[in-house]
Amino acid sequence: MFLPRLIALFLCTAATLSAQGSGSSLKIETRRALPADDTPQTTLPDTATLPRVLPPNRKSVYSSCVTTQQLIAITFDDGPDPVLTPRLLDLLKERHIHATFFLVGKNAAAFPEVVRRIVEEGHEVGNHSWSHPLLTQLGPESVESQLRRTHDAIVKACGTAPLLYRPPYGAVRLSQRTRIEKTFGYPAILWDVDPQDWKHPRSAQKVYDAIHKQTRPGSIILCHDIHETTVAAMPATLDDLIARGYHFATVTQLIAYTTPPELMGPPAPAPASLPSIPLADPQPSQARNDPAKTDEAKREKPVQSP
Numbered sequence: 052m053f054l055p056r057l058i059a060l061f062l063c064t065a066a067t068l069s070a071q072g073s074g075s076s077l078k079i080e081t082r083r084a085l086p087a088d089d090t091p092q093t094t095l096p097d098t099a100t101l102p103r104v105l106p107p108n109r110k111s112v113y114s115s116c117v118t119t120q121q122l123i124a125i126t127f128d129d130g131p132d133p134v135l136t137p138r139l140l141d142l143l144k145e146r147h148i149h150a151t152f153f154l155v156g157k158n159a160a161a162f163p164e165v166v167r168r169i170v171e172e173g174h175e176v177g178n179h180s181w182s183h184p185l186l187t188q189l190g191p192e193s194v195e196s197q198l199r200r201t202h203d204a205i206v207k208a209c210g211t212a213p214l215l216y217r218p219p220y221g222a223v224r225l226s227q228r229t230r231i232e233k234t235f236g237y238p239a240i241l242w243d244v245d246p247q248d249w250k251h252p253r254s255a256q257k258v259y260d261a262i263h264k265q266t267r268p269g270s271i272i273l274c275h276d277i278h279e280t281t282v283a284a285m286p287a288t289l290d291d292l293i294a295r296g297y298h299f300a301t302v303t304q305l306i307a308y309t310t311p312p313e314l315m316g317p318p319a320p321a322p323a324s325l326p327s328i329p330l331a332d333p334q335p336s337q338a339r340n341d342p343a344k345t346d347e348a349k350r351e352k353p354v355q356s357p
Contacts, residue, residue, distance in 0.1 A: 095120055098149065099173065101304040105214055109306060111232055114241040116269040116309040121296045123266060124305045125289075126151045126242070127276040128179055128217060131158055131165035136276045140172060142285050148299040149173045152276070153217040153240070156181035156201030163208035170209040175301035178202055178216040178237065186223050194227055198235060214303055215240050240302055242273035248281040258284035263291055269309060271302065 116122075127150060130136045136152075143150055152169050154176055159166050169176060180186070180197040181204075189197070198216060206212050216237040223231070228239055246261035258281055262272060274281050292299075300308065 095122060095298050098122070098298050098300045098304060099147075101300055102307045103175065103214075103301060103303045104307055105236075105238065105303055106307065106310045109238055109310065111228060112239045112241060113271065113302070113306060115243040115267075115271050116305050118269040118309045120308075121268055121298055122300055122305060122308060123268070123270045123272065123292070123297050124151060124300055124302045125272040125274065126153060126177075126217070126240070126302065127274050128153045129155055129158070129183065130276040131162045131169065132277045133162050133165060135279060135282050136162075136165050137168065139276050139282050139285060140168060140174075142282070142289065143174070144172055146289055146293065148289060149175070149301050149304075150299065151175040151177055151215070151240075151302045153177040153179035153215075154201065154205060154213075155179050155183055156197070156204045159201065159208055160204040166205060166208035170211050175215075175303060176205055176209065176211060176213050177240065177302070178205070178213045178235075180216075180219050183219045185220055186218050186227055191227070191230060194231070195234060198231065198237075202235065213237070217241070238306075240271065242271045243267070244270045244272040246274065246281075246284075248278055248284075249275055253278060253280040255280045255284035255287075259288045259291070262288050266292065266297070268297075269305070271305070 125148070127136075127139065130152060131154060152174055154166065156178075166176065178198055178201045181200045182197065184193075184197065186194050186197070202213060214237065216231065216235070217240045218228075221241050223239060231237055231239070244262055244265040246258040246265075248258045258274070262274075262284075266272060274285075276282065
């Protein structure tokens with residue numbers, strides 16, 4: 052018994068020395084038995100089936116949601132744009148992604164067919180004011196007018212009432228927020244991922260890098276569908292997030308999913324007063340004009356980005 056083992060050891064050693072002498076490396080793979088994991092893993096449902104309702108005891112403000120699951124919401128502000136928003140919708144449709152669009156009322160009134168398409172393809176619409184002013188500089192009546200006109204324009208365009216609002220520049224006083232919530236039933240939606248895609252110099256690479264770095268489970272991502280560089284960044288950005296295991300939901304779905312079942316309750320009633328990869332930056336399109344609200348003077352604010 053000893054002699055055969057000695058011969059086998061000699062042959063193995065010779066083969067090893069021969070492989071090393073020829074410049075090749077000998078790889079030895081060691082496999083270990085892994086202990087069985089008896090902890091049940093939560094499986095995300097198809098995001099298309101998640102509820103699109105707000106729990107009655109929801110928070111007044113969300114910048115993200117608390118979850119360990121790979122569920123996120125991507126949002127687009129300031130549209131709709133007649134050229135860029137349809138281009139973005141094509142990209143989202145190809146990837147079966149549902150997003151949330153916070154619409155400026157005057158744009159929704161000007162391009163109702165784009166608003167209809169947004170809703171028809173399963174996305175969510177939110178209120179982003181009529182003309183994108185800084186709400187903290189307005190009185191109560193002016194704030195209500197900004198939101199009510201936009202609410203009505205969205206309903207007229209697509210038949211769906213918004214459930215959420217995003218204050219322009221992310222700025223709203225507590226007294227205003229309380230009044231808005233009481234009047235419209237809207238929670239304020241902010242963000243925790245901000246690529247600052249509105250800020251010069253604009254670049255698709257900057258958008259991709261920031262979203263790749265900042266996104267976490269439960270994130271609410273802020274983007275703008277009125278900038279060509281943002282839309283140009285989306286294919287690589289969305290594909291990267293998908294490859295990393297993220298699932299996309301609308302903001303109301305994200306809130307509903309992350310609200311504990313014992314706190315969820317029935318849907319909140321409607322307000323009685325209301326019915327690092329390289330990315331090429333695109334050349335400026337000759338077929339469109341930037342909305343007047345993107346004027347740089349409106350972007351220079353001492354608060355969060357719009």
